[in-house]
Amino acid sequence: MKRKLGVYIHIPFCNGKCAYCDFTSGVYSDEIKQAYFKSLISEIMNFDFSEYVVDTVYFGGGTPSSVSASYITEIFYALKAQVELDINCEFSIECNPESVTEEKLYTYKKIGINRISLGLQTTNNEILKSIGRLHDLKDFISAIDLTNKYFDNVSADLMLGLPLQNASDVTNAIKLLAEKSVKHVSAYGLKVEEGTSLAKSGFTPDEDFTSYLYDLTVNELAKLGYTRYEVSNFAMPGYECKHNKRYWNRSEYVGFGVSAHSFVKYARIENTSDLSEYIKGKTVAQKYFILSNSPEAKVEMIMLALRTSDGLDLTEFYENFGIDLIKDKSSTISALSDFLIVDNTKLKLSNKGYYVMNEIILRLID
Amino acid sequence: MSERQKKIRNFCIIAHIDHGKSTLADRLIEKTQTVSSRELQDQLLDSMDLERERGITIKLTPVRMYYEYNGEEYELNLIDTPGHVDFTFEVSRSLRACEGAVLVVDAAQGVEAQTLANVYLAIDNNLEILPVINKIDLPSARPEEVRREIEDVVGIDASDSPLVSAKEGLNIEEILKQIVEKVPAPNGDENAPLKCLIFDSYYDNYKGAVCLVRVIDGEVKAGTKIKMMASGKTYDCVEVGIFNPKPTPVMSLKAGNVGYIAASIKAIAETAPGDTVTDANNPTATACDGYKEVQPVVYSGVFPVDGSKYNDLKDALERLKLSDAALFYEPEVSAALGFGFRCGFLGLLHMEIIQERLEREYNLDLITTAPSVTYKVHKTNGEIVTVTNPCNLPPTTETLYIEEPVVAAEIFTPPTYIGSIMELCQDKRGVFEDMQYLDSNRVKMKYQMPLSEIVFDFFDGLKSRSRGYASLDYELSGYSKSDMVKLDILLNGEICDALSLIIHREKAQSRGRTLAEKLKEVIPRQLFEIPIQAAIGGKVIARETVKAMRKDVLAKCYGGDVTRKKKLLEKQKEGKKRMRQFGSVEIPSEAFMSILKLDDN
Known part of the structure; x- marks a missing residue:
């Protein structure tokens, strides 16, 4: 039987660069876009899909909606020519409010895309402007209304800890999302990455205030029926992002495009993050194997599974590594009772634990 | 005195730290062609990298030079001396190996405090002092004024002091001439039993500990069975030699000579400076005086x-x-x-x-950890204990009183900064003794001051208050009764021993507060809240809290980039290596260092 595979496709193009973004993305000419898509298609064509059936596809960026929908269509057909798509395939694309048009949405729908992820970040226009976003609240409202016309499964991104952001900004945004019956919300704490214009501005989010906003978000979303199924993802029942879950449960996925990441056949592969190199045909920058019962696999499993509300499956862990984690780390786990929950055969982070996730993980993998 | 001895001159150079001693030494060596100028590396004598970099001399290196005067060849032995007050004891040792001292004074800066201490030391040792005024090539040079200053401040005749520039090689010959003319030849009897003063020693990977000696009486050569008079240990002398400036073996060293003795000695501790080397089979009656064990301060x-x-x-x-x-x-x-x-x-x-x-x-x-001085604790049972580590301070219930070391400090400064320096000294519990105008732009201030205050951040304060112009010289002057207490820092309720201090009661309160505040800054937030307390004798005088952290609300996991997450974890794990686990608290190593420099204000 064929194994399930997720496909990630990276579109590194945007109409502008946001102040906090340190990802491989930017504003480029049409010639570069053309050349890029050519390389992207050939990378897809060269991948051996023979053992797989694809059940999630995710167009991420950058801003996939910033490029002409015909590129997305082309990619889709290239992929379809290579591999069988599962009948229930989750097919997502990231869009920014200012670049979503009815024409694009119509095309997305036609080729089978069934999930739209909109980058809202905040409803406060002043903040949107200061972090270099190209849309305002009005743009978002028209984008979401259009999207709702064609799609049921819509997600929105929020950022917490932005400059000038206060509690009512956060509650207003959540209220709006619920009104517009958004099914899925990703809420990210702002992280100031080196080299970004935000870092250069000297801004650092206040740790306590950001986590206060985060608590607020968790509570407000819960009231409205959104369940936190991963540290920064919330969904109405049945609307969890299947593609994202692959990352946390260590299922296989292949990433195409500049700086895309794959985890296939025990190999973690990182593509080059140099756009011009990628266009010239270089793809893989780094590749290493993680055998299923290796110490590194153990670290990954703990680190990734604890991000989810399902938590770490202790039975699966024991089967893989021959370690009874609860026994092995009994003193650590009891010292961390505020942060860790042992629930039958699962080890989970408490709400408080999510805020100090790395510290907890370090103690468990030590 | 033998004819041979009459043609030997043993001398050292005394100079303030940047008045050009090493450069002058290099010139003398060059002038006497002890090494060719091609071989001459700048500041030849400062052999340690650190010395060369900081322009200071720590180890002593003697050099033998030959100089022709009136048609006769003289052996000149230059014995280098460290310039810093910490090494006064080393200076006094090397002075005892000489009959004369060249006093180098900067023609622009005049006589400096540090120099004075060593000049007096030289005078005490009956050395002939030859003042030399250096750096006359500087536009700011004021040689005549400096000549007067030497006469006023040091109290020696400077009327025929050579005016030289070591840097330019000006008038170097004149110094050599005066050394021959003025420095007395070494007396001592080369036929008497062997008696050598060890003035320094160094470790050589092949030869073991090597003694640098001045032969007072007698003769030593390879094969002599030597004996260290303080330790009583005997060795077979393997090699004797001189420095020109590299170690060079010679047949023998006789009364008046300066050189080295190698005798396969295992450790430097067996070649205690100040000790006397004699012939085990024909020992001298009395050792050289002045041997004392070095006491850390x-x-x-x-x-x-x-x-x-x-x-x-x-x-x-x-x-x-x-x-x-x-x-x-x-x-x-x-x-x-x-x-x-x-x-x-x-x-x-x-x-x-x-x-x-x-x-x-x-x-x-x-x-x-914070430097500590040596306290004398008088206990109720009559015992007196010496405490160098705050953790060993006896409980107050057993303590009658505590004495702390006091120094006589001399501060030299331009008059402009007198006010703010006095303020600093007062703040540092200094007792004013005297103030003297050396000339219109230099003042000498004398204070009695606790050493513990000098050890804690005094130099920096002095430098910043005088824009770097003031200098300090001090020597231990004794002990004085003082109201000292132990200041403890508690982290999460437990005393962190490495942060304890012995401090004057009046200062404990404010230092405790500053320490707690500083630690709050440098200890990162952790899983649990950490109370930081400062306490004197169990009584908490200051409290701060490091809040529990809440920082891992993570950003997006971009397109399944698990590697990035792993790297982040690894970085965090790596960071833990620089942390010290104290109970449940992780303390970054920087925290221990950052409290060494605190501004009390």
């Missing part, structure tokens, strides 16, 4: 940042000790810092040098 705990490097630190200290007999160390265990050493130093510079050598030459990352 400042103590500090030294710990490896990475606890697993304890043995590396131990090896490094053992090896440093081979070449630095003044270094003292013993194992110390701290609840916070683990295994390390309590080290004793001659002073702050010596401490800094040792720490720097450990880090540089032995590639160690160190945590050092």
Whole structure:
């Protein structure tokens, strides 16, 4: 039987660069876009899909909606020519409010895309402007209304800890999302990455205030029926992002495009993050194997599974590594009772634990 | 005195730290063609990298030069001296090996405090002082004024002092002439039983500990069975030699000569400077006087940042000790810092040098605790204990009173800064003694001051208040009764031993507050809240809290980039290596260092 595979496709193009973004993305000419898509298609064509059936596809960026929908269509057909798509395939694309048009949405729908992820970040226009976003609240409202016309499964991104952001900004945004019956919300704490214009501005989010906003978000979303199924993802029942879950449960996925990441056949592969190199045909920058019962696999499993509300499956862990984690780390786990929950055969982070996730993980993998 | 002795001159050079001693020494060597100028590396005598970099001399290196005067060849032995107050004892040793001293004074800056102490030391040792005015090539040179200053301040005749420029090689010959003319030849009887003064020693990987000696009486050569008079140990002399400036074996060293003795001696500790070497089969009746054991003045705990490097630190200290007999160390265990050493130093510079050598030459990352002086604790049972580590201070219930070391400090400054320096000295519990105008733009201020105050941040304060113009010289003057208390820092309710201090009661309150505040800044937030308390005798006087952290609300996991997450974790894990686990609290090693420099204000 064929194994399930997720496909990630990276579109590194945007109409502008946001102040906090340190990802491989930017504003480029049409010639570069053309050349890029050519390389992207050939990378897809060269991948051996023979053992797989694809059940999630995710167009991420950058801003996939910033490029002409015909590129997305082309990619889709290239992929379809290579591999069988599962009948229930989750097919997502990231869009920014200012670049979503009815024409694009119509095309997305036609080729089978069934999930739209909109980058809202905040409803406060002043903040949107200061972090270099190209849309305002009005743009978002028209984008979401259009999207709702064609799609049921819509997600929105929020950022917490932005400059000038206060509690009512956060509650207003959540209220709006619920009104517009958004099914899925990703809420990210702002992280100031080196080299970004935000870092250069000297801004650092206040740790306590950001986590206060985060608590607020968790509570407000819960009231409205959104369940936190991963540290920064919330969904109405049945609307969890299947593609994202692959990352946390260590299922296989292949990433195409500049700086895309794959985890296939025990190999973690990182593509080059140099756009011009990628266009010239270089793809893989780094590749290493993680055998299923290796110490590194153990670290990954703990680190990734604890991000989810399902938590770490202790039975699966024991089967893989021959370690009874609860026994092995009994003193650590009891010292961390505020942060860790042992629930039958699962080890989970408490709400408080999510805020100090790395510290907890370090103690468990030590 | 033999004809041979009449043609020997033993001298040293005394100079303020930047008045050009090393350059002058280089010129003398060059002029007498002891080495060709091609071979001449700048500042030949300063052989340690650290010395060359900082422009200071720590180890003593004697050089033999030959100089022709009135058609006769003279042997001139230059015995180098360290310029810093920490090394006064080393200076006094090398002075005893000489009959004369060249006093180098900067033609622009005039006589400096540090120099004076050594000049008086030389005068006390009956040395003939030859003042030389250097740097006359500088536009700001004022040689005539400086000549007067030497006469007024030092009280010696400077009327025919050579005006030289070591840098330009001006008038160097005149110095050599005066050395021959004015410095007395060494007396001593070359036929008497052997008597040599060890004025320094160094460690050679092949020859073992090598003694630098001045032969007072008699003769020593390879094969002589020698005996160290202080330790009573005997050795077979393997080689004797001189420095020109590289060590060069000679047939023998006789009365008046300066050179080295190698006798396969295992450790530098067996060649104690100040000790007397004699012939084991024909010993001299009396040893050279003035031998004393070096006593450390400042103590500090030294710990490896990475606890697993304890043995590396131990090896490094053992090896440093081979070449630095003044270094003292013993194992110390701290609840916070683990295994390390309590080290004793001659002073702050010596401490800094040792720490720097450990880090540089032995590639160690160190945590050092606040320097402590030696307290004398008079206990109720009549016992007097010496305390160099705050953790060993007896409980107050058993203590009658405590005495702390006091120094006589001399501060030299332009008059503009008198006010703010007085303020500083007062703040540092200094007792004003005297003030004297050396000339219209230099003042000498005398204070009695607790050494512990000088050890804590005094230099920096002095420099910043005088824009770097003021200088300090001090020597221990005794002990005085003082109201000292132990200030403890509690982290999460437990006393962190490595942060304890002995401090004057009046200062404890504010220091405690500053310490707690500073620690709050440098201890990162952790899983649990950490109370930081400062306490005197169990009574909490200040409290701060490091809040529990809440920071891992993570950003997006971009397109399944698990590697990025793993790297982040690894970085965080790596960071923990620089942390010290104290109970449930993780303390960054920087925290221990950052409290060494605190502004009380």
